[in-house]
Amino acid sequence: MYKVMIIDDEKSVRNLLKLTVDWKQLGLEVVGEASSGIEAINIIDELRPDIAFVDIKMPFMDGIEFSKIAIRQYPHMKIIVLTAMNEFEYARQCVGIGVCEYLTKPIVRANVSEALKKVTADLDKSGIKNHDDEKEKKSDKTFYGGMGNICDFINENYKNSEINLTYVANKFGFNPSYLSRRFKEETGMSFVDYVTKCRMDKAIELLHMKTAMYVTAREVGIPDPNYFSKCFKKYTGKAYTEKMKEET
Amino acid sequence: MKKFAEKFLNQSIKTKVQYIFIVTIVMCILLCSIFFYSLMRKQVIETVGQKNNDRLNSAEQSILSVVDSVNDMSKMIMFNDTVVDFISNRNAGNTNASTVQREIYHILNSYSGSYSVFIFRNDKSYVNTGIGIIKPDEFIIFADDWYGKVSELEGGYQIISNTKGAFVYNTSLNVVSFARIINDLNTQKPLGMLVININVSKLVADYENFAEEDDGIAYLDDKGKIIYSTISKEDSKIINERKSEILSGQFSEKDGKCIISSRKVPNTDIVLVCRTPINYEAGMTTNTIASIILVFFIISAVILILNTFINKYITYPVKMLADNMKNVDGETPPCLSIETNDDEIGRLKKCYNDMIIRINKLIEEVVEQEKQRQIAEMNVIQEQIKPHFLYNTLNTIGCMAFQNTREEVYEAVETMGNFYRKFLSKGSENITIADEVDIVKSYIKLLRYRYDNLFDDQYYIQEDLKSVVILKLILQPLVENCIYHGIRPKGEKGIIKISIYSIADKIHIVIYDSGVGMGQEQIEQLLSGQDKKSFGFKGTIDRIRNFYHIKRIEDVVTIRSVEGEYCEIELIVPFPENNEVISNV
Numbered sequence: 031m032y033k034v035m036i037i038d039d040e041k042s043v044r045n046l047l048k049l050t051v052d053w054k055q056l057g058l059e060v061v062g063e064a065s066s067g068i069e070a071i072n073i074i075d076e077l078r079p080d081i082a083f084v085d086i087k088m089p090f091m092d093g094i095e096f097s098k099i100a101i102r103q104y105p106h107m108k109i110i111v112l113t114a115m116n117e118f119e120y121a122r123q124c125v126g127i128g129v130c131e132y133l134t135k136p137i138v139r140a141n142v143s144e145a146l147k148k149v150t151a152d153l154d155k156s157g158i159k160n161h162d163d164e165k166e167k168k169s170d171k172t173f174y175g176g177m178g179n180i181c182d183f184i185n186e187n188y189k190n191s192e193i194n195l196t197y198v199a200n201k202f203g204f205n206p207s208y209l210s211r212r213f214k215e216e217t218g219m220s221f222v223d224y225v226t227k228c229r230m231d232k233a234i235e236l237l238h239m240k241t242a243m244y245v246t247a248r249e250v251g252i253p254d255p256n257y258f259s260k261c262f263k264k265y266t267g268k269a270y271t272e273k274m275k276e277e278t
Numbered sequence: 279m280k281k282f283a284e285k286f287l288n289q290s291i292k293t294k295v296q297y298i299f300i301v302t303i304v305m306c307i308l309l310c311s312i313f314f315y316s317l318m319r320k321q322v323i324e325t326v327g328q329k330n331n332d333r334l335n336s337a338e339q340s341i342l343s344v345v346d347s348v349n350d351m352s353k354m355i356m357f358n359d360t361v362v363d364f365i366s367n368r369n370a371g372n373t374n375a376s377t378v379q380r381e382i383y384h385i386l387n388s389y390s391g392s393y394s395v396f397i398f399r400n401d402k403s404y405v406n407t408g409i410g411i412i413k414p415d416e417f418i419i420f421a422d423d424w425y426g427k428v429s430e431l432e433g434g435y436q437i438i439s440n441t442k443g444a445f446v447y448n449t450s451l452n453v454v455s456f457a458r459i460i461n462d463l464n465t466q467k468p469l470g471m472l473v474i475n476i477n478v479s480k481l482v483a484d485y486e487n488f489a490e491e492d493d494g495i496a497y498l499d500d501k502g503k504i505i506y507s508t509i510s511k512e513d514s515k516i517i518n519e520r521k522s523e524i525l526s527g528q529f530s531e532k533d534g535k536c537i538i539s540s541r542k543v544p545n546t547d548i549v550l551v552c553r554t555p556i557n558y559e560a561g562m563t564t565n566t567i568a569s570i571i572l573v574f575f576i577i578s579a580v581i582l583i584l585n586t587f588i589n590k591y592i593t594y595p596v597k598m599l600a601d602n603m604k605n606v607d608g609e610t611p612p613c614l615s616i617e618t619n620d621d622e623i624g625r626l627k628k629c630y631n632d633m634i635i636r637i638n639k640l641i642e643e644v645v646e647q648e649k650q651r652q653i654a655e656m657n658v659i660q661e662q663i664k665p666h667f668l669y670n671t672l673n674t675i676g677c678m679a680f681q682n683t684r685e686e687v688y689e690a691v692e693t694m695g696n697f698y699r700k701f702l703s704k705g706s707e708n709i710t711i712a713d714e715v716d717i718v719k720s721y722i723k724l725l726r727y728r729y730d731n732l733f734d735d736q737y738y739i740q741e742d743l744k745s746v747v748i749l750k751l752i753l754q755p756l757v758e759n760c761i762y763h764g765i766r767p768k769g770e771k772g773i774i775k776i777s778i779y780s781i782a783d784k785i786h787i788v789i790y791d792s793g794v795g796m797g798q799e800q801i802e803q804l805l806s807g808q809d810k811k812s813f814g815f816k817g818t819i820d821r822i823r824n825f826y827h828i829k830r831i832e833d834v835v836t837i838r839s840v841e842g843e844y845c846e847i848e849l850i851v852p853f854p855e856n857n858e859v860i861s862n863v
Contacts, residue, residue, distance in 0.1 A: 040674065040728050042676075042727070042728060043670075043673050043674075045681065046673055046676055049681075050676075087666070089762075089766055089767060090767075114665070114670050135673055136669045136673050136676065137673055242794075242842040243768070244768045244769050244794055244842070247769060254769070255768060255769020255770070258769065259769055259770075271770055
């Protein structure tokens with residue numbers, strides 16, 4: 031069972047994909063979706079998909095940029111681009127960065143199934159599964175100095191929207207699972223929660239300064255204001271705009 | 279003839295020049311030949327005329343010298359005592375005829391030639407010498423023609439060519455008579471007449487010594503009778519035909535073959551006629567021929583040199599130019615690289631090259647413009663059909679089919695149909711404001727299906743403007759910009775307000791959105807077209823400016839914005855000229 035993630039700014043497209051494709055029959059499972067590249071980067075570590083559907087034209091971070099980051103972080107992940115842009119230039123760029131399939135909208139189910147079959151066959155051949163923990167290959171590497179360094183790095187770099195577990199793990203030479211486990215052990219907090227906390231604390235700070243939401247979102251490394259708003263609400267229990275009104 | 283001229287004119291310049299030179303050479307040689315021939319002919323005729331004259335002179339001189347000597351002789355005879363005695367009829371006993379004859383013979387001996395001498399006394403008795411004479415006709419001799427005529431001369435002599443049968447010779451001797459009256463020395467009364475008959479052969483002899491073949495001379499008496507002639511009978515005809523002119527001694531006639539002229543010998547009644555044939559070959563001397571050939575050569579050489587010069591400096595460069603210019607058939611004609619001097623040909627080449635460079639540049643420009651135009655057209659078509667929008671909307675409706683009610687799905691399909699019908703509207707450029715707003719409404723409705731609850735829309739349309747016609751599709755691209763670049767990045771629910779009203783004679787279209795807005799710098803970039811993301815905006819503004827012929831962009835659009843708050847775009851367009859109203863398509 032391979033895991034599939036759908037990244038598209040239109041809910042209807044995400045829904046349509048989920049509804050029209052017989053995932054089970056293909057031996058697949060949709061584990062998550064994101065309405066922007068920003069959101070996808072933030073949740074990808076949790077989902078650890080084997081296959082990702084990506085739209086090209088998305089605000090804040092387009093599909094090509096996202097694919098570059100995703101392939102860098104997860105070299106074995108199969109990316110299927112699904113876009114209304116039937117332009118050679120985009121297709122060329124996609125092939126250049128290692129995208130497996132290039133599908134065009136409107137969605138044609140047969141094409142989607144065919145692409146998925148091809149991709150699963152490739153995955154079968156390589157025999158690597160992202161969600162198989164690579165049993166902490168680097169765990170024998172003695173970990174010195176605690177998580178302080180990593181917290182500092184996050185505190186300094188939360189503005190970078192690329193930041194996530196894999197990014198930091200790669201940066202410091204850890205296995206992401208190992209880092210995740212050790213981070214929780216040491217700080218009592220999951221890695222993702224820590225990053226979110228950093229960002230939200232800063233956001234609240236900016237809110238006090240009457241900063242517009244979209245500006246704040248950019249400032250804290252979540253330039254997608256919709257996702258930011260989601261995170262903010264989850265963190266504070268109240269919407270940003272609502273809270274802003276209360277302040278005045 | 280016309281065809282020939284046309285054919286000639288269509289020949290290459292080189293051939294034409296060659297033809298002209300050939301014709302010139304032929305003409306020159308022909309004219310020279312004619313000139314030389316006539317000159318030569320004139321000269322030959324002059325020479326022959328001169329020669330004829332010379333011959334007349336010499337014939338005349340020989341006659342005169344004979345006459346002179348006869349005159350001398352006559353004086354000797356006249357003054358001889360015996361003769362005087364005889365004529366004056368004295369000493370009749372001593373002076374018989376034979377004595378006188380002897381005396382005369384004695385005198386004659388000192389002169390060459392054969393002469394016959396008669397001495398007539400007034401009593402018609404006479405003494406004579408000479409052979410072959412039968413008898414003088416006294417009747418004729420003492421007639422007025424003879425004696426009368428001579429006596430008028432008062433002692434002078436008279437040469438009488440026409441003896442009128444006064445003397446009858448037993449041989450066919452042809453004679454001319456020399457006659458003079460013998461006067462008494464004391465009384466000066468005529469005693470008798472002395473006649474010396476001169477043999478014509480004696481007159482002719484001196485001349486004949488230097489006469490040439492073909493030449494002819496005739497001696498005529500006062501009546502035009504031929505005394506002696508070496509002229510052929512054929513040629514003599516003219517003497518009878520033109521007798522009076524010839525006898526006047528002024529005759530001179532030339533025809534193609536010969537010159538005939540006459541002269542009257544002074545103190546005689548003899549008329550000379552001389553004929554000299556004209557021999558043109560004689561004029562063709564080696565020198566003349568050599569000079570003619572030389573002139574021909576010089577003319578030919580000059581023409582050849584001229585030809586070479588023209589060929590080298592005119593014909594050949596022109597041909598090279600023409601040959602090189604043939605390459606113009608190609609798409610981008612090359613410049614000429616042939617060597618030329620700084621003359622007209624050189625300037626021609628320079629002009630041609632400048633022209634070619636300019637043409638090539640223009641062609642390039644045209645090709646480039648055509649490319650740009652095609653790209654622009656493609657963009658317009660893309661913009662008009664909006665394929666991405668269509669594909670995305672289809673997906674949305676597809677999704678609705680799974681999740682929503684049939685009525686909702688149908689409404690979405692209806693909206694899309696309505697949108698595209700008005701949007702495309704048979705390619706017409708104009709649309710009523712009502713329809714233009716309808717397009718936006720449909721568009722926004724379709725977008726709302728895709729991004730739920732993203733924004734609200736409000737419309738404030740001046741009622742009487744709804745049927746006014748404006749340029750089509752100026753509202754939708756701007757609304758699209760508002761949504762994608764204004765409201766969506768803000769992440770909050772926004773609002774779009776569209777107001778259309780008229781102030782003075784202008785229509786104002788205001789599109790307001792509560793999006794992220796723009797800074798001044800961004801506004802300027804947008805208006806100058808540097809902002810690549812907003813192709814739709816700049817394209818629309820340019821379309822409006824082209825359609826309404828408005829030069830300044832500031833006269834068409836004003837952008838007011840506060841960053842993070844709102845953006846307001848105001849379009850100002852004129853009313854249609856004839857207030858055109860079109861029905862819904």
